[in-house]
Amino acid sequence: MGIVKIVVGLMTIIAILSSLAGAEDYRLPSNPVEGSRIFINKGCIKCHAIKDEGGTIGPDLGKVSIGGTLLDMAGVMWNHAPYMEGVMKQEKIIWPVLLGEEMASLIAYLYFVNYFDEPGDPAVGQALFVSKGCIKCHSINGSGGKIGPGLDKFKQNASPIVITQAMWNHGPQMSAKMSQLAIQPPQFQGKEIIDLLAYIKTQAKGRIAGGTAYMLPGNPQEGRNIFVEKGCIKCHAVRAEGGTTGPDLGKRATELYRSVNQVAGIMWNHGSTMWAKMKEKGIEVPKFSGKEMADLIAYLYFIRYFDKPGDPIKGPRLFSDRWCIKCHSIKGEGGKVGPDLAKVKGISSPVDLAAMMWNHVPIIYKETVKQQIPWPQFQKGEMADILGYLEATQEKPK
Amino acid sequence: MMGIxxxxxxxxxxxxxxxxxxxxxxxxxxxxxxxxxxxxxxxxPTGLETRINSICQQCPGGCGITVRLVGDRAVKIDGNPFYPINRGGLCPKGQSGLQSLYDPDRIRGPLKRVGERGAGKWESISWDDAIKTVITKLQEIREKKETHTIAIMAGETRGLMQALLERFLLAFGSPNYIRVSDDLAAGPLDAFYLMQGLKEGLVYDLEQANYILSFGCDLLQSFWSPVQVLRAFGYIRRERGSRARVIQIEPRQSITATKADEWIPINPGTEGALALGIAHLMIREGLHDENFIWNNAFGFEDWIDDSRISHQGFKGLVLKEYSPGIVSSITGVPVDVIIRLAREFATTKPAVAIGLRGDVPSQMAVHALNALVGSIDSPGGVLVARDIPVPELPPIEPDEISQKGAQMPHIAQPAKEKYLLADYLPHTFLERASTGEPYKLEALFLYQTNPIFSSFNPEGVAGALDKIPFIVSFSSFMDESSQQADLILPDHTYLERWQDDPVYNLKGYPIIGLRRPVVSPLYDTRHTGDVIIQLARGLGGSLAQAFPGKDFPETLQYYFQKLFEQGRGDLVGQEFEEAWSKLLARGGWRSPSYQTAEEFWQRLQEKGGWWEPIYYYGEGERVFKTPSQRFEFYSQILKERVGVLAEERLKAIGVQVRGDKLFLPHWEAVKPPESNEEQYPFILNIYQPLVFAGLINASQPFLQGITSPAPLERWDCWIEINPELAKKLGISYGDQVWVESPRGKLSFRAKLVEGAMPEVVNIPLGVGHKALGRWAKNIGKNPLLIVEGHLEPLTGRPLINTTRVKIYRA
Amino acid sequence: MVIDPKVIEAERELVAKIDQDEILFKPILSTGKGFYLVAAALLTIVVLAAYAYLAQFRYGLGVTGLNTPTYWGVYITNFVFFIGISHAGTLISAILRIARAEWRRSITRSAEVITVLVLFFGAGNIIIDLGRPDRLLNVIYYGRFQSPLLWDVVSITTYLTASSIYLYLPLIPDIALLRDRVKGIRHWFYKVLALGWRGTERQIHWLEIAIAIMAILVIPIAVSVHTVVSYVFAMTIQPMWHSAIFGPYFVVGAIFSGIAAIIIAMAIIRRVYHLEDYLRPVHFDYLGVLLLVMCCLWFYFTSCEYLTVFYGAEPVHLAVFYSKITGHYAPYFYAMLATCFVIPFAILANGKTRNVTGCVIASIAVTIGMWLERFTIVVPTLVNPRLPYERGIYMPSWVEWFIFAGCFAFFTLLYMLFTKLFPIVSIWEIREGREKSLAEVEERLRTYLPFKEEVSSKK
Amino acid sequence: MVRWGMVIDLDKCTACQACVVACQVENNVPPADPTIDAQYRAIHWLRLLEYREGEYPHVRTRLIPRPCMHCDKPPCVKVCPVGATNIGSEGIVDQIYGRCIGCRYCTTACPYTVKYMNWYRPRWPEEMKKAFNPDVTIRPKGVVEKCTFCSHRLIKARERVRAEARELGPGDYIPACVETCPSNAMYFGDLENPNGTVFQLARSHRAFKLLEDLGTEPKVIYLSEGE
Structure with a gap:
C-alpha cells in the first residue's frame, strides 16, 4: 500500500513538473503593456487607479505592490474577491469575466507597472553628477572633464535606458580609463541612477529626426532571446538552467524586480566584476543596441513572475483544507454542489483555472455564505499548489 | 447595436x-x-441603429462627436467620450449640427449665375460643366502668364485641406492664400509673438490654475474652443480638490462675468492700463516671481545694450507711470480693487492672466502679468502647445510661369511700412485689391468664409467683389458672399465629408481628429478637396503631379500613412490612457494601441482621432523663441520691426509713444481720430454670444432660439442699456432705439440691463444676415454696419470696440 | 251719471283679455318682421363664430391669443361668467318660490330659461377651450375624480339636469294651454310636451310638490356648482387663485351677475312684447334692491380678497396684485370696480334712480363688470408666474372675440326662440296668483300679525 | 424602489444652453421661428431662467437651467382630469400624449411652468424630419408636452440591460441634457441609492430646490454657486 502511494505521488509530481515547465515560456508575455487595455475595457479602472489615474474605490495598483508570481497575484485577487464583489454590487458594476489569456495579460500588466521608473529629480541628479565623479570625465554644457564625451549630446526625450545602455556599452572602456586614472567606479544605490538620468535628460540637446525617440517597452520574450544570444546564459543560470560562473539569477529574482533603470544600475554596479570575469574567460563583452537592453531587463524583471511548480502534497491537502471539497469533487470524490473539477473542459494552464475561479466568484460567494463556509484564502504559493494539483488531475482528452 | x-x-x-x-x-x-x-x-426613420465617430465643425473648436444613425438618417449628435477635447460633452452648437446637414435651404448642386450679380438668379449645371468652366478660366489666366491674379480666401480651415489649397496656388503660381480667421476668439497672440517669439500655440492651462484673471476675454462664450473651456470651468470649480477663483474684467456683465466670482466693470479699452496697475503694485510690494524673472526674463530691469546705450526696463516704466491712482482714473476701477486684485493675483498661485487680441500694448501688458507671477510654461499658466505633426506631402515642381507667379507679392500684403506686424491683412485686402493695388485679381475662390457678412465694411467688400471678374464659392449655403459669386461649387457639410482636424488642447498637446462622413451626401455636392484635385488634373502639367492621391480621401489616407510612419503618439483614449501614455513617455517609452498602418487607419476611424498626450515643462528653447531666448518684457522683435522706421512714419501709422516705452508693455488710449465725444457720448461694445461666435451658425433655428437666456432676445438683435441711462433718455424696455455712429445708424430693441455700464452700450454680433436661408435672412441686424473699424496701428487688425455712438428713441 | 254702455263693453272686453292673459300668448302666435331681422343678424354672428371655431378646430388653439404661460383666457373667462349668469335664474326663482314672494310670479320663467340656456354656453366654452375636443370622451373613459375639473363636469351636468327639470315642470300647464290653442304640427308638438296635462286637482297637487322639491334641490346644487367652478382655480397653488374665500366669492358673484342678467332680460321682454303690465317697476325695484345687496356683498368679498393679499405681501402674490392695481391689467381692474360697484351702487342705493332705466343701466354695468372680474381673476395670475419667465401680454385674437360674440348672439337667439315657443311669463302662475294668492297671502299675513278678528274670536 | 432625480451644480454650470438644444434634438421638439417666439409659444422642455438682482455695479445675475422638476407631489398630476399627466412608480412625471384632451389645467397648475402646449401642429421643414428621433413620438396639435427625463432612454436601457442579463447600473440611463453637459454640471441617478453621486450631492450643504416652500418636493436639486 505504502509503496503504491509513493509511486502514485511521485508520478503526480513528475506530471505537474512537466506541465509547468512547458507552460513557463508560453506565459512569458511579449507585450505586458497590452494588459492595460484589458484593465480599461474590463472596467478595473472604475475602481482602481494606476499611479493616481483611475478610480478611487479600490487601492491604487500602481502604488501597492502586489508583486509576486502570476498565480500569487491571481491568489491576491481571489482573496479580495468577496469584498470586491460586495462593492461592485453596491456600485452596480458587472462582475468582469476574464478569459485565461486575458487574466494572464492583465496580471502581467499589473506586474509590469513597476518596471517603469518613477521620474527622477534632476536637482539631485545634478549633485550626483558631481559627487559620483562623472563630472571629472564628462561635461555637460561645456563644464566638466573632457576625457569622456559630453553628455548633453543625447537626444531630447530619449529614453533614459538609451543612456544606461550607452553606459554599459562603454563600460569596459570607462572602467579601464577609471582604473588608469585611479578613480573608484561609481556605485549607484536605490534611485540614484534615475535622478542622474533625469538630470542628463534635461540637459539633452540632440535633435530627433522624425520627431520622436520613444521606445516600445521591453519585451520579456525578446529579452529571453537576448539573454541566450548575447551569451549571458553562459555565465548566469536562471533556475539552474545556464552557466554557473555568475549567480543564478532565479535566486536574485527579488532584487531584479525593480524598475528598468534600477536594474541597469545593478548591472552597472556589478559591471567591473563581470567585465573582469569575461576578460578572464575570454568572452567578449556584449554590446546592446536599440531596445535590446530594455528587453533584457524586462526578461530579468519577469524572472520572479514564474511560479515555482506546485507542491504535489500541499495541493490535495489545500483542496480539502480550504473547503473546496465541500462543493467540488475530483473524479467523483467530494461535494456535489459544484462541478467535478476533473471534468472541466478547455483548460490548458493553471491561469485558465484561475480565470475560471475568478469568473465564478459571485456564484461561489453566494454558496459560501449559504453554507457558512469562510472565504478560502490562499497564501503565497498556495495558488500554484492547488491549481497545479487541479491541472494534474484533469482528464486529458485522449 | 440597438436592433430595429x-x-x-x-x-x-x-x-x-x-x-x-x-x-x-x-x-x-x-x-x-x-x-x-x-x-x-x-x-x-427605421433601420439599424449605429454610431459613427467624427469631428464637429460647427466652430473651430474641434470636438469629437458620436453621431447616432437610424438607418441612413443621422438623428442625434453627442460628444465622443474618448475625445480629449470634449470628453463626451458638447456645446449647443455641436448639438444642433444636424440642422446644418438637414437645412432645407442648402445648395443642392453646382450653380451658375445668370443675370446680374447678386440678383439671385441661378442655373443648375452639371459638375463636369462647372469644373470645365473653372478650368477654362484658369487656363486663360495661365496663358496670359498672370497666374498670380487668382486668390483663395479661406475661413477657419487647417490641416490637409489648407495644405491642398496652398499647394494648388503654389503649383498654379499664386502666392495669394488668404486665411480669414475669427480674431475675436483668439488670445493675445500678438503679445505672444512679441514677447515669446511664437506665432501660434498659446494655450492657458486652465485646469490647473487657481486664479484666473480675465481681461475682457469672454471665456465661456466666445473662446475658440468652447467645450474645452466649459469643461475646464466645471473642473476647476468643483471636480478637483481646490476651487479656482475667476475674475472677469469687462465693461459688460457677460455670461463669463456672471459666472465668475467677481465682475469688475472697466472703461472699454483700458484693460491694458489695469494690467499695468496690477503689475505696478506687484513690483512695488515685491510680490513678483523674482526667480522666474531672473532666470527666464529679459528687459525687466533697466539694461545696457551692446552699444552701451542704456534702456528702460519694464520695472522702471511701470513704477514710474502706472501708480494705482493714475490707473484708477483711466480705468474707472477703484484703487482698493486694484490693490486687492494685485495681491490676490500674486499670491494665489498658479495664477494666469488672459487677455484679448486687442491693441498690441494692452496685449503685452496682460501677457506681462503672466511673467510676473512666473506663469509661463508652468502648470496652471501659459503653455506653449507642442507642435502638431505635419506629415509631408511629396515635393512639387512648379514650372516657370508658376514660379514667377508665386514670387509676386502677396495681394493682401499691407502697404510698405504700414502695419509692421501683419504679413497680410485679410480684412481689408478686398477693398484695396479693387483699386488695383498692388494688382488686380482675375479670379477669387471663397472657401468657408463669408467676407461680406463678417467684414466691417459690407458695402465696400461687396463693391470690391463686384470688380473681380470671376468668383467661385465653395459654400454649402447661400450666404451673402456666395450670392455675389459667378459659380457655386457646393461642398458637403461637415457630416458628409472626410477631413482631418489638427488641433491642440488646453493641456498643450497635439491632437489630430478624423472627420468622416456619417451620412452619404444628401445632394449633388462635392468635396472641395476633390474639386481642387480635379481642377489640378484638368489643368495638367506640374499641377497634376502636385497631388499624391486621386481624390481627397486617398490623399487623406496617404497623410495618415505618413503620420503612422512618424511613429509618434497613439489613438485617443480615456483619461487613464492619457495618464498612462504620459507615465510611459516620462521614461521615454511609447506603447501604441496599433501595430500596422492598416490597423492604425481602421482604429483611427473607430476612435475618432490621434493624440500625443505629452507636455514637458522647462523646454526653454521651445517656449522662448525670442532673440534673447527668454521671455521679453522689452520686445526685441518689435524693436527690430520698428527700428527701420523714421519718426514721421511712426506718426503716420498712428503710434504716439516713442523710445523704449514703445517696446515695453504700456497703455495708450486708442482714440478714433474723427470721434466726437460730445456728439457721440457712448461707447459701442460688440460681443459674441456663444451660439453665434464664429458667425456661421445663424441659419440653425435651435441656435436662434437660444441666443440669449433672457426673454424676447431670440430671433433678434438688441441693445443693452443701463436702466439709469435709459431712464434719462426716456427709453423703456422693448422700445426701438436708434444707435448712430459717424458711419450710420441702425435701430435695435432696447433691453435694460443692470449689468451694463452707464457709458457703454452693448450689442451682440451674429444675426442680421441678408442671406443664408429662411432662419437667418432678415432676422436681427448686423452691428458691424455701424462699426467704424479702426485698425490697430501695428497689426492692422480691426478694433471693434472703439466706436462711439449716440442713442435715441426711434 | 250714466256710463256709455259701449265703454262698459270695451272695459269688460279688456278685463276679459287681461283675465285671459292674451298678450302673453301673442309672441307665440304671431311673429313680426322685427323678429326675423334680429334673428338673422344674430344668426350671422353665430355663423361667423362657427367659422372662427372651425378655424380653431383645424389649425389648433394657436389661432387664439393664448401663449406660454397664459394658458387660459377668454374661453375660461366665458365659462366662469356664463356659469355665473346661470345662477340667475334657478337660484333666484327657487329662493323666491320657497320664500313665497308673490312678486316672483311674472319673472321666474324668464330667469329659469336663462339658467338652462346659459349653462350650455358655460360648458360649451370649456369644450371650445380644449386642445383636443375630439377626445372629450376621455373624460368619461379615463376620468379621475381628484381633478377639480371633473367635479365641474359632474356638478354642471347635475345642475343642467336639475335646472332643466325645474324649468320644464312649471312649463307643463302653460304648454297645455298652448296645446289647446294651436293646431297642426304645433299642436302635436305641444301635445307631446304637455304630458297629458289636464289641470286636475291631483295633477296640480303633484306638480306643486315636484316644483317645491326641485326648488329646494336646485339651491344647494347651484351653490355647489359655482363653488366647484371656483375650486378649479382655488385648488391650485397659484398666487391669487389659491384662496379659501373663492367659493363664496364666486357664488356671490354668480348671483350678482345672475340678477343683473334677469333684469336685462326682463327689460327687453317688457319692451319688445309690451308686458309692462306684468313686469312692473316694482319688480325692477325689488330686483334692484337684491342687486344692491349682492353688489355690497361682492364688494365686501373683493376687498377681503385684495386686502389680505396686499397685507400678506407675499412677493409672488403681490406681483399679481400689482399687475392688477398698477400694471398692465389696471384698466381692466378699475373698469371692473366701476362697473361692478361704483355705478350700480350709485344708481341702486338711491330710491329715485332705482327705476326701470336705472336698474337696466346698473345691470348692464354689472354684466360687463362681472365678465371683467372673471378676466382679471384668470389672466393676471397666469401672466405672472412664480419663476422669472417672460411676461407675455395676453391679447385675445379675433377668433376668441368672434366666439365670444357668437356665444352671446347664440344665447340671445335661443332665448328669442324660446319666447316664440313658450310663454316667457308663466301664465298659469299668474292666473293662480290672481285666483288664489290674494286670499292665501291674506291668510299668511294673518299668521304673521295679530288681527282684530283673531282677538275677538279668541275671546 | 428607484427614484430618479437630477442634480444641477450651478457653480459648475456655464449657462451655455447645450442642455437646452440637446433636449430639443433628442425629443423632437420643433424649433421656433420669429413669429412663434414673439408669441411666447416657443417650446423648451428645458430652458434657462435668468434672475437679476441689484443695481450697477453691484449686480448679481443667476442663470438657472430649468427642466421639469418631476415633483414627488406634482400639482399637475393632481388636476389632470383624464390621467394624461401621471407620476410613475419611479417618480418620473410623464405625459400620455394620446390621452391628453388639451384642457391645459396642468399647465396652469404647475408653479414652475414647465409644461407646454402644442398650440399648432408642430411644424418642421420636410428635410429636417429626417433627424427625428424614432424613440420619441411627435406630438399632435392640442396636447400638452413636457420634460420626461428622456424616459424613452430608460425603456431602451432596460431592454439593453435585460439583453445583457444584468441589473440597471449607474450610467445606463442618462437624459440627453446630462449627457451633453460640457462642464459636467448635471448629474442624474437614483435619489435612493446612498452610494450614488446624486444621493450624496442632493444632501450637500449647497443643495436647494426651486420653490421648495410649495411642498411639491421636486426631484431636481440645485447646488448653489460660490464656495
Missing part, C-alpha cells in the same frame, strides 16, 4: 372624436374629419 426600431408616429390620433363625422359612413366621415382636423402623419 419600428414605432409608429401619431397612431394614437384621436379617432374617437370623429364620431359625429362617422354619421356619414365611416370612410367619408373619417375623411371629412381629417380634412377639418388638419392632422398629418410623419414618416418614421
Amino acid at each position: 426600431n419600428r414605432r409608429d408616429f401619431l397612431t394614437a390620433l384621436g379617432v374617437a372624436g370623429g364620431g359625429s363625422a362617422l354619421a356619414f359612413g365611416p370612410q367619408v366621415g373619417l375623411k371629412v374629419f381629417q380634412t377639418l382636423w388638419g392632422e398629418d402623419w410623419v414618416e418614421v
